[in-house]
Amino acid sequence: MKEGPDIAQIGALIGDPARANMLAALTGGRALTATELAGVGGITVQTASTHLAKLEAGGLLAQRKQGRHRYFTLADEAVARLIESMMGFAAGRGHLRHQPGPKEPALRKARICYDHLAGDYGVRMLDSLIASGSIEAVGEGLALTEKGESDLECIGIDVRDLRSSRRPLCRSCLDWSERRAHLAGSLGKALLSSFLDKGWARRTAESRSILFSPEGDRQFLKLFPIDG
Amino acid sequence: MKEGPDIAQIGALIGDPARANMLAALTGGRALTATELAGVGGITVQTASTHLAKLEAGGLLAQRKQGRHRYFTLADEAVARLIESMMGFAAGRGHLRHQPGPKEPALRKARICYDHLAGDYGVRMLDSLIASGSIEAVGEGLALTEKGESDLECIGIDVRDLRSSRRPLCRSCLDWSERRAHLAGSLGKALLSSFLDKGWARRTAESRSILFSPEGDRQFLKLFPIDG
DNA sequence: TTCATAGTTCGATCGTAACCGAAGCATCGC
């Protein structure tokens, strides 16, 4: 019972939904504050604080104080690989999920995935961008074409500015309600931001769903048509 | 929260100590019965049964009925790799363990590790066998020498019989109370069995500790001396 | 100084899951 490395301890740390979500969010590589992580986990800051303390004590997280903020990151590369490998494993047996997708239809339609658009609308957007030749699927990755760059500039996305960041411009993110890829990366984030700025959609208070206004809905569907 | 593969579910499955131990035991690749796994987990068969059902429902275990036995194995290679990777990760941060070894001194001294002797006595036995030239350490593995074979025959171990089994004769097993290797494999099992048969020691009812009689203790220490 | 924001600690509640005893099936050997 008490022999072998303590995989139970690590399993238990990952085994709580709130903690698992925090870890998954941190897999993106960006440092997040305790409050942000509380939002990711769908819990209050107090609860998040105790979770984060446990994760840190368990060696899964590192903490960096900056002003009155506390930025959390995965402790090291090994943790990231562990989480990734578990996600890959879990993905291989989707039947594992108790709830095979977001419960609420609104979440299935459009929701925020860390910082970009996911759900039916997220998948549709990427499909449309690929169909129009704005984005090319290169192997596992995605690349913005010249046509895509000019098209996006037209709708107010400053692609050059996005390129200056270290973060990849386009990343493919598996959508777990649709089981298809949607657009992540700084471009995915910028697109979602622009929808919010334009008033096409808004975040809901306590949920991760994105609510489109009737007008925003129309504009979105026009901008990202699906042929066939 | 409800997006991404459900690593929380898998984490929770692995996160229970009893289940973790069962999984770790099955990493050896051999099929084990529910009763054996209950012993590994240090729980009753009833409890083990519910654990095993959960693990099977979670896709981590496969079950094969054979007569009145139920043999459990890891569901597939992917599960084995997942467990291995978690063990490797956990080993890399040994400080994770809440209890750095078995609590009770008796467990530290001698205990059963699946089917062979572990703890202080297990480590001593292997050390002595190596020192006397009965066993050679070859890289990560262990090999019985000719001298060892004849020596063991003298104390009533039928090595030829053991060889006929598919199971490796000698295996090195990391001892987590001593942090050193002890002898596993069919030979390790046979040696422990012989101690029990000779009445040198006995298993305790509800614990995994092995209790040596005063006479057995004397014989054991004489048979496996440590010089220096 | 005072107020606001970010976060932790405390205390208490509550739900879930691990656990075992006892009873119930199923299979084997006789």
Added chain:
DNA sequence: GCGATGCTTCGGTTACGATCGAACTATGAA
């Protein structure tokens, strides 16, 4: 048929940990 063994199911207990409100600390802004 019988009893013995291996395992599961049921019922009830218990313990742990996730959760949040409230109070507290720390940093920053005004």
